[in-house]
Amino acid sequence: MKKIIYLCLFFAVALSLRAASPAANSLYPLEFRNYLDNIENIHPKVLFFEDGWNGYNFWMAYTPYPLGSISAENLCIAVSNDGYNWTVPEGLENPLAFAPDGGYNSDTHLVYNSTTNELECWYRAYDIETVTDYILRRVSSDGVEWGAPEVVMPAAESRVMCLSPCVWIENGRYRMIYSNGNYLFTTDASPDDWQWSEPVRLNVPTTLHIWHQDVLVDPDSGAVEVLFTAYDNNGNNNAADLYYAVANSLFGEFCSPEMIIQRSSDPMAFDHRAIYRASMVKVHGEYYVYYSCIDHDWHRYMMLSTGSPIQDIVGFKQVNPMRSPTSGTNVRVLGRRVYNLGGELMQIVDLVGRVVATSTNTATGYIYVPFQGVYVVATESEAVTIVVR
Secondary structure (H helix, E strand, O other), rough: OOOHHHHHHHHHHHHHHHOOOOOOOOOOOOOOOOOOOOEEEEEEEEEEEEEEEOOOOEEEEEOOHHHHHHHOOEEEEEOOOOOOOOOOOOOOOOOOOOOOEEEEEEEEEEEEEEEOEEEEEHEEEEEEEOOOEEEEEEOOOOOOOOOOOOEEEEEOOOOOOEEEEEEEEOEEEEEEEEOOOOEEEEEEEEEOOOOOOOOOEEOOOOOOOEEEEEEOOOOOOOOEEEEEEEEEEOOOOOOOOOEEEEEEOOOOOOOOOOEEEEEOOOOOOOOOOOOEEEEEEEOEEEEEEEEEEEOOOEEEEEEEEOOOHHHHEEEEEOOOOOOOOOOOOOOEOOOOEEEEEOOOOEEEEEEOOOEEEOOOOOEEEEEEOOOOEEEEOOOOOOEEEEEEE
């Protein structure tokens, strides 16, 4: 009997830790440019408004993080009406705050206050000398003008990290879930004094080290969905995958975590090295999972996978043809990345005329080609035939 029980437990754990479907990985990053004019964006938190909020259906907080530069890791805002194409709301100048003296910013999060009809941008600041972090917020009624930074959770004397704080409003109090780098904890406070309650560890049955997370709470049933990046004892926070778990209530027992997105085995993939902080939002019954990631060369990107249920999400693979391949440009090929050295709009077309990849702007950059083969690279200046291995 004991043997049967052990076998059941073994298969339950194996099932919960099984590899995610490769279809969940996005082939292309969301190519919206930050205040540094690059697309290396991480730490997404996305909110969806059915009827829009100040002119947009989607609002996102994020930070740039080019090649892991902590000085660039400052909170920014982006907006969209379709969830794919993002821009800066008119009149806003990113970032909302620059790095504090002797430290850096990170871990942005958005909170909508339905009582005041305001958007709140929460974020974590870190002091390098004291090895402590603290949480701040800025509030806006229109997404363009933001109030002064307010410390809502001072640095803990215990120096316990408060990573990737996820916040929502519940019965007039602010409820937070955060990670200490291993486990998830929850605490709450009144905005009258910001006296946070004693943290309680969430009952998530896993031996994985939980790094960053996002949370959805059903206002009717109280069910709690948690999406988190995690790694085992052989990994680290820069070698993590993405997991999902759900419970009937915040203090109930969560199901065994399921792997939703796994690092790509393709060394040329944008998400080859790690899956980083992700955000999930429900749009007309479908999950939109915005996940940041790290490639082989330590570049950071923002990706999107969608679908329902969340276990069946599919990565963004859209390619939009722009024109016929009558001309081309100078290129450099690295694996399945084709670098555009000429700084013009560029298409990659296979030998039977099918467009397999298209650049989206005129800045010098690259296109990720999803298939191997022989292609024609075309722009308005010249045509080049290349072999992509």
